[in-house]
Amino acid sequence: MCKVLFILFAFIARDCSSQDDEGPYRGKYIGKLNSYHHQVSGEVYAADDWTILLVDFNYDGTGDDTFFWAGDSGRPGPLGFIVPDQHGKTNILERYKNEEVRLRMPDGKRISRLSWFAVYDLASQNAFGDVYVPDQFESPAPRALSPLTPAPGVSISSGPVQVLDASTLLIPELRFSADGQEVYWWAGVGPQPSSRGSVVPDEEGYLEPARSYRGEDVRLRVGSGSGGVFRLDWVALWNRRESTALATLLLPHELNVPPANLKLHEYASRLPNCVQLHRDLQVSWEIFGNQITIQLAGMIGVDEYMAFGISGSSSRSQMIGADLAIAGWDKTQQRGFASDYNVTAAAPCVLVLGAWRGVCPDDRLGGTDSNQVLSASREDGLTVLTYRRQLMPSEPLDLEWRTDRAVFIVWAVGGLDRLREPAYHRLRPAVDQQLVLTRASSSDCVPFTIGDASPPKQWERAELFDPALRVFDVRLGPAGGARGLGGRARPAPQLALYVNGQLAPDLQLRRGLGYTFRVRCGDDPHSASLYHPLVITTESHGGLERLSDEAAGAIRVLAGARGARRGRRGAAAAGALCRAERDPTADPRRDDAYETFRAFNRSLRWSCAPEGKPAELLVVPNSTWPDVVYYHSFTHLDMGGRIFVVDRHRRNIAKSSNAASPAIALPRSSLLLPLISILLRARDIVVREF
Numbered sequence: 001m002c003k004v005l006f007i008l009f010a011f012i013a014r015d016c017s018s019q020d021d022e023g024p025y026r027g028k029y030i031g032k033l034n035s036y037h038h039q040v041s042g043e044v045y046a047a048d049d050w051t052i053l054l055v056d057f058n059y060d061g062t063g064d065d066t067f068f069w070a071g072d073s074g075r076p077g078p079l080g081f082i083v084p085d086q087h088g089k090t091n092i093l094e095r096y097k098n099e100e101v102r103l104r105m106p107d108g109k110r111i112s113r114l115s116w117f118a119v120y121d122l123a124s125q126n127a128f129g130d131v132y133v134p135d136q137f138e139s140p141a142p143r144a145l146s147p148l149t150p151a152p153g154v155s156i157s158s159g160p161v162q163v164l165d166a167s168t169l170l171i172p173e174l175r176f177s178a179d180g181q182e183v184y185w186w187a188g189v190g191p192q193p194s195s196r197g198s199v200v201p202d203e204e205g206y207l208e209p210a211r212s213y214r215g216e217d218v219r220l221r222v223g224s225g226s227g228g229v230f231r232l233d234w235v236a237l238w239n240r241r242e243s244t245a246l247a248t249l250l251l252p253h254e255l256n257v258p259p260a261n262l263k264l265h266e267y268a269s270r271l272p273n274c275v276q277l278h279r280d281l282q283v284s285w286e287i288f289g290n291q292i293t294i295q296l297a298g299m300i301g302v303d304e305y306m307a308f309g310i311s312g313s314s315s316r317s318q319m320i321g322a323d324l325a326i327a328g329w330d331k332t333q334q335r336g337f338a339s340d341y342n343v344t345a346a347a348p349c350v351l352v353l354g355a356w357r358g359v360c361p362d363d364r365l366g367g368t369d370s371n372q373v374l375s376a377s378r379e380d381g382l383t384v385l386t387y388r389r390q391l392m393p394s395e396p397l398d399l400e401w402r403t404d405r406a407v408f409i410v411w412a413v414g415g416l417d418r419l420r421e422p423a424y425h426r427l428r429p430a431v432d433q434q435l436v437l438t439r440a441s442s443s444d445c446v447p448f449t450i451g452d453a454s455p456p457k458q459w460e461r462a463e464l465f466d467p468a469l470r471v472f473d474v475r476l477g478p479a480g481g482a483r484g485l486g487g488r489a490r491p492a493p494q495l496a497l498y499v500n501g502q503l504a505p506d507l508q509l510r511r512g513l514g515y516t517f518r519v520r521c522g523d524d525p526h527s528a529s530l531y532h533p534l535v536i537t538t539e540s541h542g543g544l545e546r547l548s549d550e551a552a553g554a555i556r557v558l559a560g561a562r563g564a565r566r567g568r569r570g571a572a573a574a575g576a577l578c579r580a581e582r583d584p585t586a587d588p589r590r591d592d593a594y595e596t597f598r599a600f601n602r603s604l605r606w607s608c609a610p611e612g613k614p615a616e617l618l619v620v621p622n623s624t625w626p627d628v629v630y631y632h633s634f635t636h637l638d639m640g641g642r643i644f645v646v647d648r649h650r651r652n653i654a655k656s657s658n659a660a661s662p663a664i665a666l667p668r669s670s671l672l673l674p675l676i677s678i679l680l681r682a683r684d685i686v687v688r689e690f
Helices: 549-553 588-593 595-602 672-689
Strands: 026-031 041-048 051-059 065-070 096-104 118-121 126-132 161-165 170-177 183-188 213-221 233-239 244-250 273-278 281-288 291-299 302-308 323-330 335-343 350-352 355-357 359-361 373-377 381-392 407-416 423-427 433-435 469-478 495-499 506-510 517-518 532-536 558-559 578-581 605-608 615-619 628-633 641-646
Touching: 161 615, 170 244, 213 641, 233 641, 273 407, 281 407, 291 323, 302 423, 323 359, 323 381, 335 373, 335 381, 433 628, 495 628, 532 615
Parallel strands: 469 517, 469 578, 506 641
Antiparallel strands: 026 041, 041 051, 051 096, 065 118, 118 126, 161 170, 170 213, 183 233, 233 244, 273 281, 281 291, 291 381, 302 323, 302 407, 323 335, 335 359, 350 355, 373 381, 407 423, 407 433, 469 495, 517 615, 532 558, 532 628, 578 605, 628 641
């Protein structure tokens, strides 16, 4: 496994006007506040041409009518303008004590055009503290460099590389064919690339060989802190096997760029061995006797899990057969968990012909939980969980943690579903990974950062509302990650129901009319992952087969179920499988790269079982149906969508005020409304006659 190091703190900065040798990069230094009254002090930086950063700022807060104040001529005085405070307000300033304050210039104002900045009292027309902006001051801004320079005979090209901020490079229109080479994004110091560099996480945060790029814009974070580019001389595409650079970018000694909007987390593992699995996930461990202590640390959501364990194969990293810990934070009980799981199928744990299969806890499979939780914490988005277990298996469901050779591992990060069980992962490795558990104490881990980008915008949800549409073809396909079903309700499942070629669209059914659902989502009840009969209920999640008898029995099923032995309902609409799959060369982790569902859908390949027929489910909504019901898989959660039950079809029904949540089921009748109208008219007549 490649050694993972980020060069963060080993080299001092090279632009003393912009970078404190002992601190983080904050932008272009303007100067120190001259202190006159009310204990005003601090240092002033320009983060960019519109952002002032005050560092170690002090003010006692006792001025009568005091503001942040700036002007573009003369000296501090009444001819100036208010700079809003860190909250964007123009209120009178309150007390500050050794604070870092970020101020945004008003519209139309730029730091490079200022003459001075002050803490100014309008009542007394006195500056309590000020700083003068140097002449010809140039604020930090993104800088364009040269394109990547390929090595002789190497076919790699890009547009001019942009340094967006102190830690972010944008490589536009990159063209590179990986062809199975062991090529990494690589960075370091020195006159040219060398093996002494370090792996840079790719645009998704993975520490894996670079993939092929076909004219794509690639955004790299070259340091976990805010001073990454100042501590580097070059970035390269590096062939680790041959120890050569395929393409290189040399970084100038002075770069007047904005600071990265990132904050380092102070966590550092105290266990002797630590490996960075992903930009947002670390594992560390210590062996003592027949026990291993493992610590997982990850920047994950409060409703997410970290999975880590021994591979189900002794020759590669394989989830099937793996012995996993599913770790996370229980926000209700405010404590951590690291439960022992076994993987028998690539699906959440579900009943398959009376037996549990999938990603299931050991105690549900007749075993015991072999993990002992020692400590857990969650702070600033970082969940840290420490647990202990034996190296030798204590039961057949457990695997041995070998110390005589390297072991293949598996890991993942994903969401916890409404049953608080692991759903499909959003992060996982695409290459085999090994650990040498008894290696000499060492750490490849680097600080975590706080404040990453928000999830991508979800694809628009399709709506099938044509009054003439009476037949719906239901098939199986990928759920589309955060832009697909994950954008509607997290976590996203692995698979979704496609209706008439659309990803879990909204449907409209008219009361009193008959509709046919032709279900082609798998008819093999022995499969935990590819058996998805259709069910229509008043409950919004589906997955009856994963629920307890009591929970499943409490759900009102409108279509798709039949009675079964021992009182538990069975599926009634299971048809032969028709499934959409990605191109074999596509990376399932990059579904979010498609801007629209249409583009994603065009990339899929459909195939149907050569033999077998669809199941036909006849549905006739009646007056007892609520206005909003749901279609889903009988076996797994959250794979389908909404059905709007209407008396008249109309477009954009989902945007109406009462369509966001299911309505209460009230009896309806074609005779009830006329009867009410007659009674009301009779009442009016009686009142008038009286």
